Amino acid sequence: MVKSFLAASAFALLALPGATLAQGAAKPNDAQIAHIAYTAGQIDIAAGEQALAKSKNQAVRGFAAEMVRDHKAVNEKALALVKKLGVTPEANPTSKALSSQADQKRAELAKLSGAAFDRVYVANEVAYHRTVNGALKDTLIPSAQNAELKSLLQTGLALFSEHQAHAEHLAASQKK
Amino acid sequence: MKRTIACAIGLVAVALLPSKAAATAYRVVIEDMKFGPTPAALKVGDSIEWVNHDIFRHTATARDGSFAVDLPAGKTGRSVIKHAGKIGFFCRYHPGMTGSLTVSP
Numbered sequence: 136m137v138k139s140f141l142a143a144s145a146f147a148l149l150a151l152p153g154a155t156l157a158q159g160a161a162k163p164n165d166a167q168i169a170h171i172a173y174t175a176g177q178i179d180i181a182a183g184e185q186a187l188a189k190s191k192n193q194a195v196r197g198f199a200a201e202m203v204r205d206h207k208a209v210n211e212k213a214l215a216l217v218k219k220l221g222v223t224p225e226a227n228p229t230s231k232a233l234s235s236q237a238d239q240k241r242a243e244l245a246k247l248s249g250a251a252f253d254r255v256y257v258a259n260e261v262a263y264h265r266t267v268n269g270a271l272k273d274t275l276i277p278s279a280q281n282a283e284l285k286s287l288l289q290t291g292l293a294l295f296s297e298h299q300a301h302a303e304h305l306a307a308s309q310k311k
Numbered sequence: 312m313k314r315t316i317a318c319a320i321g322l323v324a325v326a327l328l329p330s331k332a333a334a335t336a337y338r339v340v341i342e343d344m345k346f347g348p349t350p351a352a353l354k355v356g357d358s359i360e361w362v363n364h365d366i367f368r369h370t371a372t373a374r375d376g377s378f379a380v381d382l383p384a385g386k387t388g389r390s391v392i393k394h395a396g397k398i399g400f401f402c403r404y405h406p407g408m409t410g411s412l413t414v415s416p
Contacts, residue, residue, distance in 0.1 A: 201404050204367070204368060205367050205368075205404075208366045208367050208384060209366070211366075212366050289343075290343055290344065290365075293343060293344035293345075294344055294367060294405070296407070297344065297404075297405035297406070297407050297408070300406070300407055301405075301406070304406075
């Protein structure tokens with residue numbers, strides 16, 4: 136039941152940008168939430184590092200550097216928090232689905248270069264932040280039991296909403 | 312005559328002194344991706360110490376270019392207010408973080 140819910144969540148999370156995940160039923164526990172949030176951050180750090188290695192566009196590089204810096208800061212804090220709370224992040228279908236989708240996107244981006252790479256990277260950053268922010272807002276934050284974890288997720292949502300706005304602005308400027 | 316002039320100069324000097332000495336140092340705290348309250352009675356010559364309590368790098372950047380302070384995580388920076396008026400500011404990395412200063416002459 137829990138597994139099928141999480142699998143369904145993962146599907147909804149990935150299929151629809153900003154999807155509202157089903158609430159009620161089974162909710163992810165703090166160990167699973169920590170794993171999902173941490174994984175989501177690592178994915179964006181890796182994407183930013185790929186962009187820094189491939190892109191020559193100053194605006195794109197600035198954005199990528201910001202993603203790497205900010206998500207590293209949140210994840211360092213998240214690691215310190217789970218250590219303090221004695222929680223071991225627990226892999227689950229949602230975090231696994233996030234990782235496998237990110238692997239596909241990374242492979243797709245690896246084949247691109249120049250303006251084509253910049254466009255696909257930025258478009259994916261818009262969609263990715265939208266999806267993760269939707270999941271944070273609708274599922275992860277409401278489900279979190281520990282107050283410190285909830286607070287870190289809320290700070291994360293404020294930060295990632297800024298990233299989403301930045302990515303949208305960048306995507307709009309690429310169309311000009 | 313000389314005395315009167317000296318006296319007058321003395322008076323002018325005294326009148327000028329308080330405004331110079333009255334420059335005040337204020338503090339604006341950044342926390343949880345937001346700029347905290349800004350001082351209400353800000354005057355030209357006053358300074359603001361920007362305190363970044365976040366784990367993220369921010370900036371306090373004036374829209375009119377009159378100040379631009381880089382604020383790595385946990386650090387502080389200072390800017391001196393150079394002119395009167397309403398000065399909007401934002402974080403260059405997170406442009407949704409905004410605020411404004413109202414400065415009297």
